[in-house]
Amino acid sequence: MSRTLQTRLRDEPDAPIRRILQIVAEMPEPPTSCRCMNPECDQQCQFPKRGSTGYRPQMFCSRSCRLAFDRSRQRLEDELxxxxxxxxxxxxxxxxxxxxQREIGVRRWALARYPQEWRQP
Structure with missing residues (x-):
């Protein structure tokens, strides 16, 4: 198991940016494909390949999936x-x-699967 970035930087607190980038390049790369943010969807979303310009990382597999996510989240908030x-x-x-209280708990639990801050800054 590799050490975390935090641990490696703690060992070299005054590392210049060049060294920090070297450390990051040596670490295992996070996945570039993950499930759609909609908990009801099993499709994969891709992070843009290196060198791509003008592309945002996908959070949802499609526009309709994002709209379904928004509707489900709003419905749960309203019911709660x-x-x-x-x-x-x-x-x-x-x-x-x-x-x-059980019905409230079920909706809070379900709502946790619909993060509010999914949008990119």
Whole structure:
């Protein structure tokens, strides 16, 4: 197993940029192909090849997949907001509260698979 970039730079805290680039070049390269950001999709997205100009790394396999991602994320946020309001404004039995908290938990768990900050700066 190779050492991390942080560990290697800690060993050479005053390394010039030339040495830092050499260290990075010696390290295993991260994957250049990953699954689409949409958790409901199994397609692969590619990072542009070295030397490509004007291309952004793909986050989604297609425009329709990105739109489906946005719709699903918005639906989960809306449902979570409604359920939170119900939990905070209604008198509930213990069983109702437990059931409602489970539904809230499921939506929060699912929403974690739809990161909000997927867009590139």
């Amino acid at each position: 907001s409604i359920l939170d309001d119900i939990a905070n404004t209604h008198a509930l039995t213990r069983r109702q509260r437990v059931d409602l």
